[in-house]
Amino acid sequence: xxxxxxxxxxxxxxxxxxxxxxxxxxxxxxxxxxxxxxxxxxxxxxxxxxxxxxxxxxxxxxxxxxxxxxxxxxxxxxxxxxxxxxxxxxxxxxxxxxxxxxxxxxxxxxxxxxxxxxxxxxxxxxxxxxxxxxxxxxxxxxxxxxxxxxxxxxxxxxxxxxxxxxxxxxxxxxxxxxxxxxxxxxxxxxxxxxxxxxxxxxxxxxxxxxxxxxxxxxxxxxxxxxxxxxxxxxxxxxxxxxxxxxxxxxxxxxxxxxxxxxxxxxxxxxxxxxxxxxxxxxxxxxxxxxxxxxxxxxxxxxxxxxxxxxxxxxxxxxxxxxxxxxxxxxxxxxxxxxxxxxxxxxxxxxxxxxxxxxxxxxxxxxxxxxxxxx
Amino acid sequence: xxxxxxxxxxxxxxxxxxxxxxxxxxxxxxxxxxxxxxxxxxxxxxxxxxxxxxxxxxxxxxxxxxxxxxxxxxxxxxxxxxxxxxxxxxxxxxxxxxxxxxxxxxxxxxxxxxxxxxxxxxxxxxxxxxxxxxxxxxxxxxxxxxxxxxxxxxxxxxxxxxxxxxxxxxxxxxxxxxxxxxxxxxxxxxxxxxxxxxxxxxxxxxxxxxxxxxxxxxxxxxxxxx
Numbered sequence: 001x002x003x004x005x006x007x008x009x010x011x012x013x014x015x016x017x018x019x020x021x022x023x024x025x026x027x028x029x030x031x032x033x034x035x036x037x038x039x040x041x042x043x044x045x046x047x048x049x050x051x052x053x054x055x056x057x058x059x060x061x062x063x064x065x066x067x068x069x070x071x072x073x074x075x076x077x078x079x080x081x082x083x084x085x086x087x088x089x090x091x092x093x094x095x096x097x098x099x100x101x102x103x104x105x106x107x108x109x110x111x112x113x114x115x116x117x118x119x120x121x122x123x124x125x126x127x128x129x130x131x132x133x134x135x136x137x138x139x140x141x142x143x144x145x146x147x148x149x150x151x152x153x154x155x156x157x158x159x160x161x162x163x164x165x166x167x168x169x170x171x172x173x174x175x176x177x178x179x180x181x182x183x184x185x186x187x188x189x190x191x192x193x194x195x196x197x198x199x200x201x202x203x204x205x206x207x208x209x210x211x212x213x214x215x216x217x218x219x220x221x222x223x224x225x226x227x228x229x230x231x232x233x234x235x236x237x238x239x240x241x242x243x244x245x246x247x248x249x250x251x252x253x254x255x256x257x258x259x260x261x262x263x264x265x266x267x268x269x270x271x272x273x274x275x276x277x278x279x280x281x282x283x284x285x286x287x288x289x290x291x292x293x294x295x296x297x298x299x300x301x302x303x304x305x306x307x308x309x310x311x312x313x314x315x316x317x318x319x320x321x322x323x324x325x326x327x328x329x330x331x332x333x334x335x336x337x338x339x340x341x342x343x344x345x346x347x348x349x350x351x352x353x354x355x356x357x358x359x360x361x362x363x364x365x366x367x368x369x370x371x372x373x374x
Numbered sequence: 375x376x377x378x379x380x381x382x383x384x385x386x387x388x389x390x391x392x393x394x395x396x397x398x399x400x401x402x403x404x405x406x407x408x409x410x411x412x413x414x415x416x417x418x419x420x421x422x423x424x425x426x427x428x429x430x431x432x433x434x435x436x437x438x439x440x441x442x443x444x445x446x447x448x449x450x451x452x453x454x455x456x457x458x459x460x461x462x463x464x465x466x467x468x469x470x471x472x473x474x475x476x477x478x479x480x481x482x483x484x485x486x487x488x489x490x491x492x493x494x495x496x497x498x499x500x501x502x503x504x505x506x507x508x509x510x511x512x513x514x515x516x517x518x519x520x521x522x523x524x525x526x527x528x529x530x531x532x533x534x535x536x537x538x539x540x541x542x543x544x545x546x547x548x549x550x551x552x553x554x555x556x557x558x559x560x561x562x563x564x565x566x567x568x569x570x571x572x573x574x575x576x577x578x579x580x581x582x583x584x585x586x587x588x589x590x591x592x593x594x595x596x597x598x599x600x
Contacts, residue, residue, distance in 0.1 A: 210593070210596050259551075260551060263547045263550050263551060266547040267547040267548060270543050270544045270547060273540065273543055273544075274530065274531075274534065274540060274544060277534035277535050277536045277540055278533060278534050278535070279535065283533055286596055286597075286599060287530050287533045287534075287596075287597060289596065290526070290530060290593045290596050290597050291527070291530055291544065293589060293593060294523070294526065294527070294548065294586075294589055294593075295548075297548070297552075297582075297585060297589075298547070298548070298551075301551055
């Protein structure tokens, strides 16, 4: 018992230190996802025939399939546009005609593309551009289409050759234009990870409770669910802060990652509501364990949703595995420490919450015994 | 499996005699479709809302809520009449009980689905672009998934104090992406271009049906204990 308490204190210190380190690294160490074009003006002022190099962190992919594959670099047109206003973008995209009233479009013939991810299935020249990848494009300005509104916030790549910009099979990419907002990623992604971990612990705790009928597993299961909801809330609220800067909107109901995570949050709120609605402790533990197992189905849905495209469309950046190439070593280190910090924080909170639950149960037991004596 | 069929037959026989649930669900689906008719009345006459879009969404809202009503009553009735104990005392596997309840609820829910499809066609003078059969089969598929997870959640919520309120709170988030979203998309596609365009959605609904069936079959035992 004493050892458990000491372990809890040590873990608390470790996680607080790690969180502080994460804050420090995120602010001072992790690089900003730079676009190598300083400003839109630089592109605007480039003459026809000038060489331009544009690089950046892909923040959003607007194409029907969710991911876009560049098949043939020679036929790619690079253009610049206002990606902030998603509604307008769709309108222009649907009519397959970029309205120059709203769009500042200046195509560059591209002769080299690097970064992104090589498509595993596509042709050898194929690059699969996914949100979160680093993209670098070099080319010669071939023509200029200048529209009155020059609010340039993004870039697009298109498979059509020639000067007329229409959206072909490749689709368009917005390159990250609000680099500072990306810092929130070091807290957003680890808290999402911690929430998936918590709900995983709830699943295991629930299953073990049903198997052994030991109350301690029930305490672990619901404590973990409570903490998971806290982390899920952090993830759901930090996401929109970034999205507003990068996508121009707080929330996109057509993005499966966002909506499935919201549903995940609702399901576990339901889990706690269910517990609150049952008075009898053993029924509470038994019935909520079944719901705790059933609820877990929403975790893989949320976790994998940005990857099951095109059935489920998503512009949410992919982080784990597939786009590790998109992160610089410094950013990778910061994310790694942040994930460790949130994991330790989760373990600390879980131990404390379980201790509280134990104390509550003990109190109930004592109350019951006093009642019997009287 | 024989026990499950016996339980389902018993439920359906009770239902055919009392017609309690069926009449409630009949009126319920009639009123939901009517509510949509009134709510969209000016939009429909002005032609500003696509009937295919509206049909797919309205039908699935109707199916889901009618099913929630049906699944809730299927357990609440047993609890009220104290016949749940009798069922639990029966010398059969609890998983059979689950299957039996799923079967009997599915029959009633599917019947109400058919009624809703008819009402919608009547009130909106809509012929489902000649794809009635596709709409009906998708209704059946979606209802199977819905009832498989709903029966388990209904059995969970019957243990609680706030029974009626809790079932939708616990169930709707779970069916949002497993049933409602793919079913609405598939139904819409079916009316626009036949059922062939929705293989992915159909696979997804069927996969969720399999997952829910396994979870329900394995855990139902624990829900109805004590």
